[in-house]
Amino acid sequence: MVSTLIRVTGDWSLAEDCTAEAFEAALATWPRDGIPTNPGAWLTTVAKNRALDRLRRAATLARKLEEMTAVTELEHLDPELSDFPDDRLRLIFTCCHPALSLEARVALTLRTVGGLTTAQIARAFLVSEATIAQRIVRAKRKITEAAIPSRVPEAHLLAERLSGVLAVLYLAFNEGYSVVAHTSIADEAIRVTRALAQLMPGESEVTGLLALMLLQHSRRRARLDPGAVPLTLEEQDRSLWDAAAIAEAGELLNGAGRRAEPGPYQLQAAIASVHATADSAAATNWQTIVALYDRLLAVTPSPIVELNRAVAVGMASGPEVGLAALERVAASGALDGYYLLPAARADLFRRLGEYSTAASFYRIALAGAPTQPERDFFARRLDEVGG
Amino acid sequence: MKYMMFVATDPEAEPYDPAQDNIQEWVAEMVARGVNLHGDRLRPIEDATLVRVRNGEVLVTDGPFTESKEWIAGYDMLEAADLDEAIEIASKHPMARFGRIELRPVWPFEE
Numbered sequence: 337m338v339s340t341l342i343r344v345t346g347d348w349s350l351a352e353d354c355t356a357e358a359f360e361a362a363l364a365t366w367p368r369d370g371i372p373t374n375p376g377a378w379l380t381t382v383a384k385n386r387a388l389d390r391l392r393r394a395a396t397l398a399r400k401l402e403e404m405t406a407v408t409e410l411e412h413l414d415p416e417l418s419d420f421p422d423d424r425l426r427l428i429f430t431c432c433h434p435a436l437s438l439e440a441r442v443a444l445t446l447r448t449v450g451g452l453t454t455a456q457i458a459r460a461f462l463v464s465e466a467t468i469a470q471r472i473v474r475a476k477r478k479i480t481e482a483a484i485p486s487r488v489p490e491a492h493l494l495a496e497r498l499s500g501v502l503a504v505l506y507l508a509f510n511e512g513y514s515v516v517a518h519t520s521i522a523d524e525a526i527r528v529t530r531a532l533a534q535l536m537p538g539e540s541e542v543t544g545l546l547a548l549m550l551l552q553h554s555r556r557r558a559r560l561d562p563g564a565v566p567l568t569l570e571e572q573d574r575s576l577w578d579a580a581a582i583a584e585a586g587e588l589l590n591g592a593g594r595r596a597e598p599g600p601y602q603l604q605a606a607i608a609s610v611h612a613t614a615d616s617a618a619a620t621n622w623q624t625i626v627a628l629y630d631r632l633l634a635v636t637p638s639p640i641v642e643l644n645r646a647v648a649v650g651m652a653s654g655p656e657v658g659l660a661a662l663e664r665v666a667a668s669g670a671l672d673g674y675y676l677l678p679a680a681r682a683d684l685f686r687r688l689g690e691y692s693t694a695a696s697f698y699r700i701a702l703a704g705a706p707t708q709p710e711r712d713f714f715a716r717r718l719d720e721v722g723g
Numbered sequence: 724m725k726y727m728m729f730v731a732t733d734p735e736a737e738p739y740d741p742a743q744d745n746i747q748e749w750v751a752e753m754v755a756r757g758v759n760l761h762g763d764r765l766r767p768i769e770d771a772t773l774v775r776v777r778n779g780e781v782l783v784t785d786g787p788f789t790e791s792k793e794w795i796a797g798y799d800m801l802e803a804a805d806l807d808e809a810i811e812i813a814s815k816h817p818m819a820r821f822g823r824i825e826l827r828p829v830w831p832f833e834e
Contacts, residue, residue: 435806481828481830482806483724484806485805489807
C-alpha cells in the first residue's frame with residue numbers, strides 16, 4: 337500500500353503518514369463495526385482518501401501540475417486489487433539506488449520494503465535509533481530532491497542495478513545472520529528476496545541468492561554451541577538443520593540452473609547445497625566443492641574465494657595438498673594480516689597432527705579475530721591442540 | 724528536472740588523451756536531445772578572483788583558494804527526466820573518464 341502511494345504521489349512522507357492514519361482508523365473503527373470483508377482494500381481506500389484530501393488542499397494552494405496528475409491517478413486507483421507488485425519492485429530499485437550511501441540503502445530497504453521498525457534496524461547495526469532514523473530521512477530527501485526515479489531500470493542498466501540490489505539484500509541478511517539476537521533482519525531479508533524472485537522469475541541470480549540465504553539460514557539452530565560459540569560444519573548436529581529450507585533451495589537451484597550459466601550467487605548456493613545435503617563432513621563431496629570454487633573464481637576472482645578453495649582442497653586431497661594450495665594463495669600477499677589465513681593454516685596443521693605449529697597459527701588468528709564469538713572459537717581450538 | 728553538472732579534474736583518473744576526447748560528439752548529441760541547456764569550460768584557478776565583503780568593505784584578492792588537486796574545469800546545465808538520465812548524460816562525457824563529474828540538483832527559489 338505504501339509503495340503504491342509513493343509511486344502515485346511521489347511523496348514518501350505523505351504516503352507513510354496516510355498509511356499510518358489508515359491503520360489508526362482501522363484500530364478505532366474495526367473493534368466497533370467489525371472487520372471489513374476486504375481489510376486490505378478498506379485500508380487502501382482510507383489511505384487514498386487521506387492522501388487525496390491533503391493533495392487537494394496543497395494543489396489549490398500551489399496549483400501544481402504534478403500534484404493534480406497525482407490526484408487524478410489516485411481517484412482512479414482500484415482498492416480491490418489486493419497488491420500492486422510492480423510498485424513494490426520499483427520501490428526496491430529506488431531504495432537500492434547507487435546514488436544513496438550503502439548504509440542508507442540497507443536501512444531504507446529494510447524499513448520501507450521490509451517494514452522493520454527503525455528500532456529493530458538500529459539494534460542490528462549497533463547504532464542508535466536516531467542515527468537510523470536520520471539516515472532514512474536523508475535518503476528519502478535525496479530521492480525527492482535529486483529526482484531518483486521510481487522505476488525498474490531499462491535493459492542496459494538492469495544487470496548492474498540488479499546486482500546492486502542483491503548486494504544490499506545479502507548484506508542485510510549477513511548482518512542479521514552474524515548476530516544471533518537479530519534473526520528478524522535475516523528473516524526480513526529472505527522475505528524481500530523471495531518477493532523479488534517472484535517479481536523477476538527470469539533472473540536466475542535472484543533465485544541463486546534466495547537459495548543461498550535459505551541454505552545458510554537452514555543451519556541457524558545448529559551453528560552455535562550452548563555458549564554461543566560458533567561450531568564448524570563438521571561439529572554441527574545435522575539433525576538440527578532445516579530440511580524443508582534445504583529442499584526448497586535445492587529445487588530453486590535446479591530450476592535456475594536450467595535457465596542460465598550460473599552466476600556468483602548460484603555458485604555459492606551450489607557449494608552450500610553440497611554441504612547441506614551431505615550426511616557428515618566426511619561424506620561431503622569435496623571434489624565437487626573444489627570444482628564449484630574453480631567456476632566461482634572464473635566468474636569473480638577474489639583472494640577470499642581462493643582461500644576457501646584451498647581449504648576445500650585440503651578436505652578433498654589431504655592437508656598437505658591443502659597447505660600447498662594455501663601457500664600459493666598467501667604468496668600473492670593479498671591476504672596479509674587477514675585473520676582467516678592463519679586460521680586456515682592452523683586447521684590444516686591440526687589435521688596433520690602438528691599441534692604446536694597449529695597452536696602458533698591459532699594464536700595469530702585469535703589476536704586478529706574481530707568478534708567475541710570468533711575469539712571464543714579460536715581460544716577453544718587453541719585449548720584442543722594443547723596451546 | 725535541472726541539474727548543474729560540475730566537470731572536475733581528478734589526479735586518480737586515467738591521463739588525458741586528446742585522441743579519446745569525444746566532447747564534440749557529446750555536445751552534439753546532448754544539444755540534439757535538448758538535455759544540455761548551456762555549458763562551458765572554465766579558466767584555471769590561476770585566473771580566479773576571490774571577492775568578500777567584511778565590515779562593509781569589499782576585499783578583492785588573488786586567493787587563497789582551497790588547496791586541492793581536483794578543481795572545477797567546466798560546467799553544464801542539464802535538463803533531464805530524472806537522476807538516471809542525468810547519470811547517463813554525465814557518464815558519456817569524456818571528463819567522466821579523464822576526471823570526475825558532480826551532479827547537483829538545482830533548487831529553484833519558488834519551491
